[in-house]
Amino acid sequence: MKLEIKDNQKIFFTKSSSSIEIHPFWLRERLNEKEFLDKGTQQRLFDPSSMNSDIHIKKAKIVGEYLELEFNDGIFSKFNISKIKEELSDKDIVKNIIKMKWDSNLSNPKKFEYKEDFFETREMYDLLVSFYQFGFAIIKNVPTENNYIVKFANSIGSVRRTNFGEHFNVKSKSNPNDLAYTTLHLSPHTDNPYRNPVPCIQLLHCIENEVKGGFSTLVDGYTVTEDLKKEDPEAYKILSEVKVRFKFTDKNVVLEDCSELIHLNEYKEFKQVRFSPRLDYVPVLEKDKLDLYYKARKKLSDLYNSKKYRIEFKLIPKDLLMMDNYRILHGRTKFDPSEGKRFLQGCYIDFDSTEGKLRHLKRKLNI
Numbered sequence: 001m002k003l004e005i006k007d008n009q010k011i012f013f014t015k016s017s018s019s020i021e022i023h024p025f026w027l028r029e030r031l032n033e034k035e036f037l038d039k040g041t042q043q044r045l046f047d048p049s050s051m052n053s054d055i056h057i058k059k060a061k062i063v064g065e066y067l068e069l070e071f072n073d074g075i076f077s078k079f080n081i082s083k084i085k086e087e088l089s090d091k092d093i094v095k096n097i098i099k100m101k102w103d104s105n106l107s108n109p110k111k112f113e114y115k116e117d118f119f120e121t122r123e124m125y126d127l128l129v130s131f132y133q134f135g136f137a138i139i140k141n142v143p144t145e146n147n148y149i150v151k152f153a154n155s156i157g158s159v160r161r162t163n164f165g166e167h168f169n170v171k172s173k174s175n176p177n178d179l180a181y182t183t184l185h186l187s188p189h190t191d192n193p194y195r196n197p198v199p200c201i202q203l204l205h206c207i208e209n210e211v212k213g214g215f216s217t218l219v220d221g222y223t224v225t226e227d228l229k230k231e232d233p234e235a236y237k238i239l240s241e242v243k244v245r246f247k248f249t250d251k252n253v254v255l256e257d258c259s260e261l262i263h264l265n266e267y268k269e270f271k272q273v274r275f276s277p278r279l280d281y282v283p284v285l286e287k288d289k290l291d292l293y294y295k296a297r298k299k300l301s302d303l304y305n306s307k308k309y310r311i312e313f314k315l316i317p318k319d320l321l322m323m324d325n326y327r328i329l330h331g332r333t334k335f336d337p338s339e340g341k342r343f344l345q346g347c348y349i350d351f352d353s354t355e356g357k358l359r360h361l362k363r364k365l366n367i
């Protein structure tokens, strides 16, 4: 990328053979001298939204690493060119991590090791990068006493509290309000599709696991839906267009939200999957359309439930599993409670926690 001055007062940047003029106001908004920018908070000390946008550059020159500009409102400022280039090249680490597709061949996912000061270390940075690549991460040796999961979550960002509490205990109980609290097999699903917004990341911490069954299962919703797009574009299309209603009811609350099973972004790319076939209600559409929808959902369900895409492993005490609930489906094999205890604790955090931590560690460790 190149930054250059034309006619003594226009700033252009050139990127892959196209040259674009940078609006003078865009630069004027980015004054960084101490009377314009608070150095501690990096927040502006002036309000550009209240300014007349008729701003132009009277004089411009490049001196070493700096672009020196004089604006028509009398302001003179020096801009660090590498900082401008960084913003223009959109080098945000979170947006630039490429998702890795995976299926059952991912036999030995990388594990991370908890230790003192873990949250400020290179190990934590590597964990977060891996989390954004694969959609999940496993951390070994995380202390289990005093609901440590909450401290763990709050050391990355903030716990997202729900009506299940700040954290929830996953063990079988009588009169459960969710099948998670039984000993039954749980087929692959995403959590809480009925919430708005859906919790972004689930943490599951193994406290005790003495049973022979009760294996954790994971499926990559990104891999499955990308494969579906290639193999059956018609099914993919209808599942990414029809909004279904997800609903949760118990004696204190009725939660509802509507979304496609495959939710795409504005560029028609993968954004989120929701799948919880005990809680979804498709609207009454024309019969032909519903024929297509039901066939497509069955196809998606078969893929999610097939061995081809599933990894299965046993969590042992002190293991903490962190999952992207917008991408990864999770489940569990059934277990026999007479064999011993099985006790997991869970909680949710939002993406701003992991994204914020990742950017912070990149800055701090100068990576």
Ligand SMILES: [Fe+2]
Pocket (backbone or CB within 6 Å): 180, 189, 190, 191, 330
């Ligand atoms: Fe779940």
